Amino acid sequence: MKHYDYIFAGAGLASLMTVYKMAISRKFTDASVLLIDPDSKKDNDRTWCFWQKGPGAWDSIIYKTWDTARFANDKRSTELDFSGYKYKMIRGIDFYNFVFDELRNHPNIEFANKRVVEFADSGSRVTVMAGSESYTCNRLFNSIYNPALPLSQNKYPVLQQHFIGWHVATEKPVFDPQCPTFMDFSVLQKGNTRFMYALPLSETEAIVEYTLFSKDLLPQKEYEDAIKSYLDDLGAISYKIIDTEKGSIPMTCYPFWKRNTKNIVHIGSAGGWTKASTGYTFRNADKLSDRLVGHLLSDGPDMRKFHKKNRFWFYDLLLLDILAEKNHKGAAIFSAMFRSGKAAPVFKFLDEETSFIEELKVIWQCPKGLFIKALFKRLFRL
Incomplete structure (x- = not known):
């Protein structure tokens, strides 16, 4: 049974971003790392888009950028004012090739083309079963999403x-x-x-x-x-x-992080890294993978201490509460949010980079009655 310092169960966006940043930091050269995934990541299977102001770490693989975009509903069409933001597009195949080109320069990082069956934290180490093989590690990063977990409860839509x-x-x-x-x-x-x-x-x-x-x-x-x-x-x-x-x-705002253990952290969609209110993943994964690598470099990192819940989680929860109960209201909510055509304040808000005053300005543009009712209902459920 081969032992590794770190194992990544699933090689999706969050795992690849994290292991790539570990590699280029040059601070994990003495650590053994294993990525396990049944997909060899050789197909252009997805497209990621995100807005960003200024240069970014992934600009070398950007396929296309735009300085504006159109927002429309049944009443009007508006060309959005990005005010310095750019909408950036990355193809899956370009991202995979970029990451694996770097990982091939690091002999301490291995890839196993297998499917993870199960894993368990014994307290001192984690055991991972993949195919017919078993491995152990000090830390496991799981990005394999289990839809049964959030669907097994009704507190969070x-x-x-x-x-x-x-x-x-x-x-x-x-x-x-x-x-x-x-x-x-x-x-x-x-x-x-x-x-x-x-x-x-x-x-x-x-x-x-x-x-x-x-x-x-x-x-x-x-x-x-x-x-x-x-x-x-x-x-x-x-x-x-x-x-x-x-x-x-x-x-969903389901608290995936509560399933983290001392030696296991759930990442990507399996860890709630997807922006719950929009489904956007790339920017969130970029930020959280940075923070995760920093966490690993701290002394004695306990994986249960990685997650930090903030007020944006609650904003997302209110929107999901509304859409779960009145799904047809989405068009009205997003139309109100972008009514002025000024997209930059909304992008900053969705990127969770706003001050409380800036957040109130964005929220105030939305249908107030819907959110006030959702707020009072949610306060009795938390």
Whole structure:
């Protein structure tokens, strides 16, 4: 049974970011590290987008950036003022290649192409079963999401950001390559929070997604019919589908961190690293992986002390409470948030970088009655 200092169960975004930062810090060269995942990460299986002001650590693999975006509902369309922010896009394959190119320079870091079956913390070390092999480690980072955990309780709502996206090439120019569609709520809501999302790569090429924030997934045909209708409305009568994406990202404030032990920390979606109110993951994972590496470098890091709950967790919880009870209100809430067209204060708020006064200004733009009712209901449930 081979022993490692650190094992990562699952090689998703959070795990790869963390182990990459451990590697480039040059402070873990004497530590043995094992990544375990059944996927060899050689396919372009996803796209990450995030807003950011100024240069970032991942700029060398940015595939496309935009200085503005369009927000729309059934009444109007607004070009957003980013005020210095950029909307950045990274392809999954570029991220994987970038990380693994670096990890190959570190012989102390290994990758096992296996599926983790189970793991347990004995107090002095962690045992991990993967395939037919067993390993032990001092610290385990688990990023394998177990949907049964949040679904087994009713104190914290559980929604999904679920979508199907098509990477399409049209015969005629129909897209504005300088302006993606951030959220278009002009599509029929059908009792849910539904919107179109489009990332134009040129006048004839874009990634177009039909996205919902709701509890239940749809039949595949319903997503695809919505995309077809949207392309028809743009005048894209003739096009080919280059690639497809589909996903379902958990949106919940369930306290995953309470399952951390002295030697096990849950990360990524399995640790509540997804931004609960939006489903965005990249920026949160970037910040939290920085903090996790710093935590490991502190003296005697107890994994139970890693998590820090803040007021933004409560803001997210109120929004999810509303959408869980009145899912059709999502369009009204996000429309109010972006009504002025000034996106920078909202981006700063969603990145959890605002002062309390700045937060109140953003929250005050939202439908007040909904949030006041949600606040009083939630106070009796905490």
